[in-house]
Amino acid sequence: MKIAISSQGKDLSSNIDERFGRAKIFIIYDLDNKNFKVIENTQNLNAQEGAGIQSAANVSREGVSAVITGNCGPKAFKTLQAAKVKVYLIANKTVEQAIEDYENKVLKEQTNANVEGHW
Amino acid sequence: MKELVVISGKGGTGKTSITGAFASIVKNKILIDCDVDAADLFLILRPENVKKYEFYAGQKAIIDKTKCDSCDKCIEACTFHAILKDYSILDYKCEGCKVCSLICPQKAISMHDSHVGEWYISKTRAGTMVHAKLGIAEDNSGKLVATIRSKAKELAKEQNLDFIITDGPPGIGCPVISSISGASAVLIVTEPTPSGIHDLKRIYELARQFNVKAYVCINKFDINIKVSSDIETLCKENSINLVGNIPYSNDFNKAQIAEKTIIEYGNKDIDLIINNIWKIIKSDF
Amino acid sequence: MKIAIASGKGGTGKSTVSLSLFTLLAQKGIKTALIDCDVEEPNCHLFLNPAASMITQATVKIPEFNFSKCTGCRACSDFCAYNALAVIRNEACAKCVKYCTEVPIECSGNEVLLFKELCHSCGGCALVCKTKAISYTTRSIGEIFNERVDINNLIQPFYYGKLNVGEAKSPPLIKQVKNLNLKNVDVTIIDAPPGTSCPAINAVENCDYVFLVTEPTPFGLNDLNLAVQMLRKLKIEHSIIINKSSDSDYLINDYCQKMKINIIAKIPDDRRIAEAYSRGIIFINELPEYKDNFSLIINNIEKRLKS
Numbered sequence: 001m002k003i004a005i006s007s008q009g010k011d012l013s014s015n016i017d018e019r020f021g022r023a024k025i026f027i028i029y030d031l032d033n034k035n036f037k038v039i040e041n042t043q044n045l046n047a048q049e050g051a052g053i054q055s056a057a058n059v060s061r062e063g064v065s066a067v068i069t070g071n072c073g074p075k076a077f078k079t080l081q082a083a084k085v086k087v088y089l090i091a092n093k094t095v096e097q098a099i100e101d102y103e104n105k106v107l108k109e110q111t112n113a114n115v116e117g118h119w
Numbered sequence: 120m121k122e123l124v125v126i127s128g129k130g131g132t133g134k135t136s137i138t139g140a141f142a143s144i145v146k147n148k149i150l151i152d153c154d155v156d157a158a159d160l161f162l163i164l165r166p167e168n169v170k171k172y173e174f175y176a177g178q179k180a181i182i183d184k185t186k187c188d189s190c191d192k193c194i195e196a197c198t199f200h201a202i203l204k205d206y207s208i209l210d211y212k213c214e215g216c217k218v219c220s221l222i223c224p225q226k227a228i229s230m231h232d233s234h235v236g237e238w239y240i241s242k243t244r245a246g247t248m249v250h251a252k253l254g255i256a257e258d259n260s261g262k263l264v265a266t267i268r269s270k271a272k273e274l275a276k277e278q279n280l281d282f283i284i285t286d287g288p289p290g291i292g293c294p295v296i297s298s299i300s301g302a303s304a305v306l307i308v309t310e311p312t313p314s315g316i317h318d319l320k321r322i323y324e325l326a327r328q329f330n331v332k333a334y335v336c337i338n339k340f341d342i343n344i345k346v347s348s349d350i351e352t353l354c355k356e357n358s359i360n361l362v363g364n365i366p367y368s369n370d371f372n373k374a375q376i377a378e379k380t381i382i383e384y385g386n387k388d389i390d391l392i393i394n395n396i397w398k399i400i401k402s403d404f
Numbered sequence: 405m406k407i408a409i410a411s412g413k414g415g416t417g418k419s420t421v422s423l424s425l426f427t428l429l430a431q432k433g434i435k436t437a438l439i440d441c442d443v444e445e446p447n448c449h450l451f452l453n454p455a456a457s458m459i460t461q462a463t464v465k466i467p468e469f470n471f472s473k474c475t476g477c478r479a480c481s482d483f484c485a486y487n488a489l490a491v492i493r494n495e496a497c498a499k500c501v502k503y504c505t506e507v508p509i510e511c512s513g514n515e516v517l518l519f520k521e522l523c524h525s526c527g528g529c530a531l532v533c534k535t536k537a538i539s540y541t542t543r544s545i546g547e548i549f550n551e552r553v554d555i556n557n558l559i560q561p562f563y564y565g566k567l568n569v570g571e572a573k574s575p576p577l578i579k580q581v582k583n584l585n586l587k588n589v590d591v592t593i594i595d596a597p598p599g600t601s602c603p604a605i606n607a608v609e610n611c612d613y614v615f616l617v618t619e620p621t622p623f624g625l626n627d628l629n630l631a632v633q634m635l636r637k638l639k640i641e642h643s644i645i646i647n648k649s650s651d652s653d654y655l656i657n658d659y660c661q662k663m664k665i666n667i668i669a670k671i672p673d674d675r676r677i678a679e680a681y682s683r684g685i686i687f688i689n690e691l692p693e694y695k696d697n698f699s700l701i702i703n704n705i706e707k708r709l710k711s
Contacts, residue, residue, distance in 0.1 A: 049262065050487020050522050057481065057490040075519055082517055083492035116301035116329075128445050130598040131415005135623060156599040157412050157630055159623040178485070198526050211605060211637070216485050216526035255633045258602045261572065289414040289598055290444035293572040312682040314419070314447040321445060324569045342675075343682035367678075375622045376652065 001031045003102060004059040004085075005095045006069040010038045012096040018070025021052030027095050028062045031103070052076030060085055068098045068107065077113040089114060120275055121303040121404055122283035124153070124331075128322030129315055130289035132308045133338040135159045136371050136381055138286035140393045142245035143382035148282035150243070151271045152250035153264045153298040155236065160286045163378055166241030166248055174238055174251070174266065176259035178215035178230040182206045186227035193219035193228060211256035235259050238267050240274070245380075247274060260288075264297040291325045299325070304332040304404040306362070306396075310339050311346035316353065323359065332404060333359060336396055340364040360403070363396040365389060405708060406592045408611040412627025412634075414598035416617045417647035417671070419447045422595035423686045426562075428698055429591055429705065430555040437589045440564035441607040442597040443546060443577045449564055451686050454551040462565060462577045463542035465525045469516045473537035476514030480529035480538060488522035489529060491515075521572055544568065546577045550584070556689075561586065578606040590709060600627075600634040608635070612708065614642040615668070615701065620652040625659055632663060645701070648673040668700050 006023035008015045017023035022041075029036040039062065041055055056076045059067055060083035067080060068088045080087055088107040090098050101107050125138045138160060142150055152160040180201070182193070187206050194202045197219055201212035210233075220228040235258070238251035249271040251263050268285070275283055285302070288294045299305055305326050309319040319335065326333040335354055340347040347364065354361040366388065374384035382390055409422045422438060429436040440448040467480075467489075481489040492515050520543060530538040546567040553562045565581035567574050574597070586592060596607035608614050614635055618628040628644070635642045642665070646656050649670040660667050671677070671694065680687040688694050 049265075050519065053487050053490045053517075053519060054481075057478075057492055060492040063493070078519075079490045079492060079517055082490075082515060127414075129415065129447070130445075131413065156601045157414075157627040159413075159626055162622045162626055196527070198524075214485075214524050214526070216524055216528055217483065218526050218528045218531065221483070221528065221531060253601055255600055255630065256602075256605050256637050260601055290574075290603070291567065291569055292444050292574050292603065296570075296572055310682075313450040313684045314445075314681075317447065317450060318445040321569050328570045339678075342678050346682055372621050372652065376655075378622075 002028055002062065002064045003031065003066045003068060003099070004028050004062060004064040005098050006067075007095050012036065012094070012099070014095050016068070016070060016090060016093055016095055016098055018091065020067070020069040020072050020076050021055050023055065023069065026055075026059055028059075028064060029099055050075065053079050056080045056083070056085070066102070068102060071115045072110065072113050073115050074113040077110070120272075120281060120283065122285060123400060123404070124285040124287045124299050124302045124305045125308060126287035126295060126299065126305050126322060127289055127308045128291060128318030129310070132310045132315065133365070133371065134289075134308050135286050136375070137306070137308055137336070137338070137393065138284060139163045139380035140382050141284045141397060142243075143380045144394055144397050145282055145284055147280050148246055148284050149271050149275045149278070149280050150246060150248040151267055151283060151285040152248065153267065153285050153294065154288040155251040155253045155260050155263050155267075155294065156288060158250055158252060160248070161241075161250060163375060163380055164243040164245055164248060165378060166239070166243050166250070168242045170240045172238050173234060174236045174263055175232045176235045176262045177233050178217070179210055179213045179233045180208050180215070180217070180219050180228050180230055182208060183227045183229070186225045188225055190224060192222050192224065196222050214258065236263055238263065238270075240270070247278070249274070261293040261297040264294050268298070291321055295322075295325065296329065299331050300329050302331050304334060304400065306400065307333055307335045308338050309335060309350060311337060311343040311350060313346075316346065316350060319350065319353075334362045334400055335359055336361070336363040336365060338365045339367040341366045362399045363392050365392050405590065405705070406594060406611040407705065408594040408596050408608040408614045409617060410596035410604060410608050410614050410631060411598055411617045412600055412629070412631035413618070413624050416619045416624060418598070418617050419451075419595055420647070420677075420681060420687065421615065421617050421645060422593050423448055423451050424688045424698060425701065426560065426593055427555050427686055427688060428695060428702055429593075430558045430560050432702065434706075434709070435588055435590045437561040437563070437586050437592045438595065439581055439584070439592060440595045441578050441581055442595060443565035443567045443574045443581065444597060444603070446564045446566055448562070448595055449549065449551070451684055452551070452553040452562055454562070455554050455559060456552040458550040460548045460550070461544045462546045462548050462580050463544050464576050465540045466520050466523050466543050467518060467529050467538045468541045470537045470539070471515065473535045474514045474516060475535055477534065479532040479534065480516065483528050483532045485526075485528070486522045486524055488519045490517040490519070492517065525576070545571045545573075548577075548581055548584070561589065574603045575606040578603060582607070591705060600630045605634065605638065608640060609638055611640060614640050615645050616642055617645045617647050618656055619648045620646055620650055620655050622655065625655045628656065629659065632665065643668040643704075646670045668704065669697055671697050
């Protein structure tokens, strides 16, 4: 099973990126094989509205079952929901810590976006 | 940190004058002027140390006439009628969809980033103000509004401020939606006229749809006591919090000309009323 | 002939002037239509009595997807300049399953989400789709009112648009209201929305002349200048009407002199005008002495009609 974590850097010790739509990087972590791959999300840095939608579409194509991020807006949430990807929120942690919290079932599944969308 | 956005639906009810008053009254705050189309708050607050930032949003098409063979496919395909018979692009109509660039058989059309306006961080005697200017005849006001709101929030966090006071645009469209989404509350400034009531209902409905708490105040209430009373009844029936009635006064214009807020200009009655409005909102939201 | 009444600043008196001109031209026997293009907050109808009224839905086109043909190639979402489309892979896509039970075609398990509020109806997605999986349908953005109103016993056409609350974009509705086919009309008055960005531009473009309504205040002057720049960019002839004229007129007079723009009319800051407006009355009907303030405007229009 794979999960995606929005990240500020390319390794597990990087801090998570609080933004989902405009996150620089997503780390796709394979929980079974305990390895990961890095996908760049730079096409969205200058995007207009809908950055969250594209990030959501990107991670869903990686076959992840869950996303861990700082904030998730309504359009991104709707896209993830349609792709059957669960959303978990976390703050001020590294990617490694986020994965640990997820595996220890510390994180609560989101039922809704936690922030308003914006252009 | 709480954000109050002053909106109206109908133009000309007194949003900017009242925001100016809050600028004088509210301590520990940052100001935003979200009326990026026709910003006026700077006229009374006279910003200084202005840091300017360029704003780009979307793209515009450009046709290389040396490659063009006048097949007219682009003109037929353009939904926005942005291409003239001489194959020049009407910038203000081009919405950057790229369809013309896609279908041009000669590959004569390319897209370039569109410079849509500017935004500023300024110092005023009432604190930091974030404001913007949309280019003449430009679109993408929603994104420009979002940009300055997000910047103001950042600054408010850095400077440990308690409040964000925002001057909103008129209407119910894109820039208004962008101004109010995620705000702690809106103050709807209305006037006692049929237009005032009509537009109040629509802007209130917009706030409701976007889940933003709404307060109402009636400006120039004494122009028509009966209609003011109708508005009070409307608010009561719909559980809308009516927080104050401000009388018509020439002092608002005089204050503007003197480049002062109505509070600085000094009108005891109005001072009391607007202070009371802020007191109610501050303790409630 | 199309004449727009516009202003940079809201609340300067556009609707007041539009309604007054509508009345005065009709009284002079000139076949006049009024179109209220302030579709976010239309107000003219509050002052008029419709003898007949017809409402139609204003729609915009949006894409719809045939998931049995969709290969999930993402050409559409990659092309969309507005990020209105999200192509996701969904093994248990409910829509696809439904389709498959009706038509026995192997479903790819792809789904395309449309965020309709971001769609600009450009038609690009269908053009890039290689498997013809995209066609178009429509959705409503507001209403168009088509009325006949009684102006002092003369029946005149009146139209307005009303944007659905929650819709972000007004220009598509403004375009549709303006494009209504007006037969046997000599003058069309367009009441424009405030501002100088897309909504106002859509209302004033292709008009023969614009009257800019301003008020003699610093805000009024600032926004008037923005509106003048907009009209110069659009290359539309214009002149100025000062509403709530007072001893602060010098603010506007000085500006107009410097910019070489004509001030064609002034309406004084008479509290009775504001009070009539607050009672839903077109003020020249109650205060006929003010009809004279419009005489130069009427002459300007009559002259243009003759030529």
